[in-house]
Amino acid sequence: xxKNPFEIYTEKxxxxxxIYSQAEVGLANRNSGILLETLALDVTPTGxxxxxxxxxxxxxxxxxxxxxxxxxxxAPFEMSIADIMALPAVTMPxxxxxxxxxxxxxxxxxxxxxxxxxxxxxSEWTGTKLAPLIEKACPNDDVVxxxxxxxxxxxxxxxxxxFGRSLTLAQIKKLDVLLVYAMxxxxxxxxxxxxxxxxVPGWYGMASVKWLTNIEALTKPYxxxxxxxxxQFKAHKDDVGTPIQSIRVKSLMVPPGVPDWSSRKRFVPAxxxxxxxxxxxxxxxxxxxxxxxxxxxxxxxxxxxxKDQYAWQKWTFTWQAEPGEYIxxxxxxxxxxxxxxxxxxxxxxxxxxxxxxxVLVFVA
Amino acid sequence: xxKNPFEIYTEKxxxxxxIYSQAEVGLANRNSGILLETLALDVTPTGxxxxxxxxxxxxxxxxxxxxxxxxxxxAPFEMSIADIMALPAVTMPxxxxxxxxxxxxxxxxxxxxxxxxxxxxxSEWTGTKLAPLIEKACPNDDVVxxxxxxxxxxxxxxxxxxFGRSLTLAQIKKLDVLLVYAMxxxxxxxxxxxxxxxxVPGWYGMASVKWLTNIEALTKPYxxxxxxxxxQFKAHKDDVGTPIQSIRVKSLMVPPGVPDWSSRKRFVPAxxxxxxxxxxxxxxxxxxxxxxxxxxxxxxxxxxxxKDQYAWQKWTFTWQAEPGEYIxxxxxxxxxxxxxxxxxxxxxxxxxxxxxxxVLVFVA
Numbered sequence: 001x002x003k004n005p006f007e008i009y010t011e012k013x014x015x016x017x018x019i020y021s022q023a024e025v026g027l028a029n030r031n032s033g034i035l036l037e038t039l040a041l042d043v044t045p046t047g048x049x050x051x052x053x054x055x056x057x058x059x060x061x062x063x064x065x066x067x068x069x070x071x072x073x074x075a076p077f078e079m080s081i082a083d084i085m086a087l088p089a090v091t092m093p094x095x096x097x098x099x100x101x102x103x104x105x106x107x108x109x110x111x112x113x114x115x116x117x118x119x120x121x122x123s124e125w126t127g128t129k130l131a132p133l134i135e136k137a138c139p140n141d142d143v144v145x146x147x148x149x150x151x152x153x154x155x156x157x158x159x160x161x162x163f164g165r166s167l168t169l170a171q172i173k174k175l176d177v178l179l180v181y182a183m184x185x186x187x188x189x190x191x192x193x194x195x196x197x198x199x200v201p202g203w204y205g206m207a208s209v210k211w212l213t214n215i216e217a218l219t220k221p222y223x224x225x226x227x228x229x230x231x232q233f234k235a236h237k238d239d240v241g242t243p244i245q246s247i248r249v250k251s252l253m254v255p256p257g258v259p260d261w262s263s264r265k266r267f268v269p270a271x272x273x274x275x276x277x278x279x280x281x282x283x284x285x286x287x288x289x290x291x292x293x294x295x296x297x298x299x300x301x302x303x304x305x306x307k308d309q310y311a312w313q314k315w316t317f318t319w320q321a322e323p324g325e326y327i328x329x330x331x332x333x334x335x336x337x338x339x340x341x342x343x344x345x346x347x348x349x350x351x352x353x354x355x356x357x358x359v360l361v362f363v364a
Numbered sequence: 365x366x367k368n369p370f371e372i373y374t375e376k377x378x379x380x381x382x383i384y385s386q387a388e389v390g391l392a393n394r395n396s397g398i399l400l401e402t403l404a405l406d407v408t409p410t411g412x413x414x415x416x417x418x419x420x421x422x423x424x425x426x427x428x429x430x431x432x433x434x435x436x437x438x439a440p441f442e443m444s445i446a447d448i449m450a451l452p453a454v455t456m457p458x459x460x461x462x463x464x465x466x467x468x469x470x471x472x473x474x475x476x477x478x479x480x481x482x483x484x485x486x487s488e489w490t491g492t493k494l495a496p497l498i499e500k501a502c503p504n505d506d507v508v509x510x511x512x513x514x515x516x517x518x519x520x521x522x523x524x525x526x527f528g529r530s531l532t533l534a535q536i537k538k539l540d541v542l543l544v545y546a547m548x549x550x551x552x553x554x555x556x557x558x559x560x561x562x563x564v565p566g567w568y569g570m571a572s573v574k575w576l577t578n579i580e581a582l583t584k585p586y587x588x589x590x591x592x593x594x595x596q597f598k599a600h601k602d603d604v605g606t607p608i609q610s611i612r613v614k615s616l617m618v619p620p621g622v623p624d625w626s627s628r629k630r631f632v633p634a635x636x637x638x639x640x641x642x643x644x645x646x647x648x649x650x651x652x653x654x655x656x657x658x659x660x661x662x663x664x665x666x667x668x669x670x671k672d673q674y675a676w677q678k679w680t681f682t683w684q685a686e687p688g689e690y691i692x693x694x695x696x697x698x699x700x701x702x703x704x705x706x707x708x709x710x711x712x713x714x715x716x717x718x719x720x721x722x723v724l725v726f727v728a
Contacts, residue, residue, distance in 0.1 A: 012626070020384040022480075023627055025468065028389050029482045030628070032396030032411075035555055037420040045554045047396075047411030048421075054625050056401040057412075104389065112626060116386075118393045156625040186550070190409045191399055261418050261520040262376070262476060263387055264394070 012111040024114045033118020039254045039278050042122065042311070043093060046184045049121030050205075051191055052098050052113060054163050054226070055154030058211050062187070062195035067179075071147075071216035074138035081195045084179060087128040092178060092201065093311040095122045095280045099204035099231055099244050102344065102353025110350040117252055117357055122278075122311050125199045127180035131172055134215070139169060142219045146172060148198055149224075151211040159225050165209050166222030167200070176201050176284075176310070179212070201310035202283040203245050204352065206231045234348045246282030248354040249340055251290050251315070251332035253277035255359050266361045273319045279303070279332035280312035286335045290315040293329040293356070301330070321363045329356040376475040388478045397482020403618045403642050406486065406675070407457060410548050413485030414569075415555055416462050416477060418527050418590070419518030422575050426551070426559035431543075435511075435580035438502035445545060445559045451492040454542060456565065457675040459486045459644045463568035463595055463608050466708065466717025474714040481616055481721055486642075486675050489563045491544035495536055498579070503533065506583045510536060512562055513588075515575040523589050529573050530586030531564070540565050540648075540674070543576070565674035566647040567609050568716065570595045598712045610646030612718040613704055615654050615679070615696035617641035619723050630725045637683045643667070643696035644676035650699045654679040657693040657720070665694070685727045695720040 013021065031052045038048045062081050069076040098119030100112055113119075134146060149164040167175070178199045181188055188194035193210030200207035206226060222228075232241030254276045257268030279287040290301040301317040315330075331340040344355040377385065395416045402412045426445050433440040462483030464476055477483075498510060513528040531539070542563045545552055552558035557574030564571035570590060586592075596605030618640045621632030643651040654665040665681040679694075695704040708719040 018386050020386070020389050022382050022384070022468065025384050025389060025392050025478050026480055026628055027626065028392035029397040029478070029480055030399065032415075033393040035394065035417065035421050037423070038554065040423060047413075047415070047553050048555055049411075051396075051411070053399065055623055056619075057399050059401070059404060104386065114389050114393070116390055116393055154622040154625060155631060160622075160631075189411050190402065191412055255420075258518040258524075259419055261518060262391065264390055267519060267524075 015109040015111055017107050017109065020114060021111070024111065027113045031113050033115065034121050036117065036252065037254050039252055040276050042314070043124055043184060044121035046123075046186070046189070049123050049192075050096075050098055050119045052100070052119065052205065053152065053191060054156065055152040057191045058151040059190055060151060060195055060211060065195050067196060067212060068214045069137040070214060072140040072143050072219050073217045074140055076137055081181060084128060084196065085181060089126055089128060090178060091124055091126045092176075092199070093122055093124050093308045094199055094201045095120065095310060095312040096199075096205045096208065097247050097250070097280075099206050099351050102355065103350030105355060106344045106347065106350040106353050110348060112349065120252070123183050124185065125178055125180045126182035126185070127178040127199070130177040130179050130198065133179065134169070134172055137217070139217045143169065143217045144220065145169075145218045145222050147216045147218055147222045147224065148209040148212060149214040149216070150193075150209050151213050156225060157229060159229070161225045163209065163226055164222070164224040165207055165227055166218065166224065167207070175203070202247060204247055206244070230349070231351070233351060235346070236348055239348070244351055247280065248352050249279075249281040249287070249332050249334045249338040250354040251277055251279035251330045251340065252357050253292075253328065253330050253359060256328075256361060266359060268321055268361050268363045270321050270323050270363050273321045275301070275317040275319055275328070277301075277315050277330055278312040279315055281332070281334035281338065284309040287313045288333050288335045290330060290332045292317045292319070293331075294319060295326060323363050326361045326363065328359045328361055331356040379473040379475055381471050381473065384478060385475070388475065391477045395477050397479065398485050400481065400616065401618050403616055404640050406678070407488055407548060408485035410487075410550070410553070413487050413556075414460075414462055414483045416464070416483065416569065417516065417555060418520065419516040421555045422515040423554055424515060424559055424575060429559050431560060431576060432578045433501040434578060436504045436507050436583050437581045438504055440501055448492060448543060448560065449545060453490055453492060455488055455490040456540075456542060456563070457486055457488050457672045458563055458565045459484065459674060459676040460563075460569045460572065461611050461614070463570050463715050466719065467714030469719060470708045470711065470714040470717050474712060476713065484616070487547050488549065489542055489544045490546035490549070491542040491563070494541040494543050494562065497543065498533070498536055501581070503581045507533065507581045508584065509533075509582045509586050511580045511582055511586045511588065512573040512576060513578040513580070514573050515577050520589060521593060523593070525589045527573065527590055528586070528588040529571055529591055530582065530588065531571070539567070566611060568595075568611055570608070594713070595715070597715060599710070600712055603712070608715055611644065612716050613643075613645040613651070613696050613698045613702040614718040615641055615643035615694045615704065616721050617656075617692065617694050617723060620692075620725060630723060632685055632725050632727045634685050634687050634727050637685045639665070639681040639683055639692070641665075641679050641694055642676040643679055645696070645698035645700075645702065648673040651677050652697050652699045654694060654696045656681045656683070657695075658683060659690060687727050690725045690727065692723045692725055693720040
């Protein structure tokens with residue numbers, strides 16, 4: 001597989017605001033987003049959690065699959081899924097968001113998965129803590145990073161590779177990374193990384209490598225495609241880039257009332273309307289406030305306490321809706337003072353757009 | 365909710381081949397398709413089965429939800445989910461396909477969910493047979509149809525309604541309709557119709573009403589929006605139409621080799637390549653043959669026996685791939701002699717496009 005048949009695709013096609021290619025629609029049909037009405041639930045129903053697969057989903061055999069520790073470890077080993085399940089188990093609700101969520105709102109749009117708002121979800125992940133296993137494998141003194149490689153293989157920008165990412169030893173200590181084999185109380189589904197994946201709470205989803213086959217101790221910084229070529233904030237194509245890591249502060253609302261099937265515009269009967277939504281930030285940082293904009297005025301929503309460090313918080317606001325047309329918006333502020341912008345932050349690949357959601361509503 | 369705020373949307377926007385609007389991308393982000401590589405499996409993994417929701421997913425309480433029998437029954441009754449689960453249970457693998465599957469391949473394209481090939485899946489549905497319950501409720505002699513109404517409500521073409529469909533008594537006797545509360549061995553997920561839906565095997569998915577609340581015996585033909593205004597084959601907009609019912613013969617293949625992330629074009633190393641796919645037809649009719657087209661030549665694939673009346677059949681073909689560019693196609697023929705066309709059959713709303721799938725492959 002040394003020849004590169006995809007050289008002609010290394011230049012991404014030009015995109016035009018509001019107009020999409022069939023390739024983008026193909027990605028949207030293949031990758032699936034959360035149904036926004038399920039934001040009413042603490043845990044996203046299985047199958048409604050967003051899903052983005054770079055390549056094909058590998059269909060692996062959980063009874064023969066093994067995880068290899070390799071590279072500059074002093075005591076490397078190999079584990080079966082049964083071995084991993086015999087270790088102390090942790091179940092953790094984690095809000096995960098795709099780094100590309102909101103890409104379709106950034107102008108000019110980058111050619112890739114055209115998320116509007118749907119690339120998010122919260123699941124209860126069950127697994128065991130990664131840090132003690134790294135410690136057991138005993139990285140040598142010259143180790144600078146640990147890489148995680150999945151079984152999913154394909155081409156991106158003409159470059160063939162297994163999907164892989166890395167973390168530094170300091171990040172692994174700090175980040176509560178889990179080695180995960182179950183989701184919402186059931187074995188991982190094939191498309192969510194069965195039989196084994198990692199979950200990196202508080203970071204965008206690209207870090208949570210699926211179909212995990214190998215953990216390698218590296219003496220040089222990892223140069224995998226998905227670490228250095230993509231998932232970098234870039235002001236322009238030739239920018240060196242800054243790695244994308246923590247999730248930016250964000251909120252979403254359940255679109256109120258009932259929809260029109262195709263336009264998804266909303267109709268709300270006049271009177272009291274209970275607006276419901278969720279807000280989250282990166283690294284387990286709590287939300288301090290959520291505001292809702294109605295007819296140009298920002299009003300403070302009622303915010304639920306944070307129950308789980310890495311899971312979103314619920315917010316509600318009762319709106320006395322009067323007849324008319326409205327564009328509702330919501331924005332969150334975290335306890336570190338980060339606030340959602342009203343306009344999409346610029347990134348050439350449309351990453352991490354956390355601009356306030358707009359929902360068009362007709363009240364009658 | 366008598367006023368209609370969506371009158372302006374009754375005329376669908378014009379579409380252009382290969383160019384899609386943001387509203388279509390929004391539908392594609394919201395509704396999710398099968399991951400074609402899971403066609404290798406008899407049963408589609410939960411969450412990879414296609415999903416199309418006309419309105420918002422209602423979040424219903426299974427312990428308080430009830431099913432009403434109403435209208436012209438001599439002995440109408442009401443049942444809880446527990447009542448229904450106490451009846452004799454049947455588990456049935458059923459291949460379900462969206463009537464709009466393939467819409468994006470029809471020119472000019474109708475503005476709606478822009479499926480390419482992904483609107484299909486096979487699940488193991490568990491429930492109880494509908495026909496004995498209808499018999500128990502005892503339709504009066506003047507009954508001509510039975511309607512099924514879901515809890516999902518919204519607007520389509522300016523018309524507000526709960527999603528609903530009907531079947532004649534003769535169809536109910538013939539069609540092995542199930543009243544379903546579980547999918548793949550687990551309680552129905554919210555987005556798949558929890559806590560109760562029907563499954564109409566062998567028909568396109570619109571007949572399998574989700575979030576079922578009411579079964580009504582009608583003395584006149586049902587005139588619900590989703591029965592008479594949509595889901596009709598029409599040569600042109602003002603055509604009276606013919607109801608869409610049985611699934612048309614169709615086949616799909618797992619795209620071979622490995623993908624390019626964004627274009628989804630495939631790279632295959634030269635040598636023996638195992639092509640794998642599925643084929644199905646409506647009303648439980650068996651497939652007689654599947655052919656694969658390679659470099660302009662149609663070759664007969666190996667077809668597995670039908671195991672379950674309403675589930676797809678597996679096919680395989682070993683291709684000795686030589687370097688070059690190929691557009692692979694597959695087509696099925698059922699035992700009634702129905703064959704997939706090579707070009708999309710015309711329908712003004714792009715329904716039931718069963719033209720042979722095309723997969724672009726580079727061999728090196």
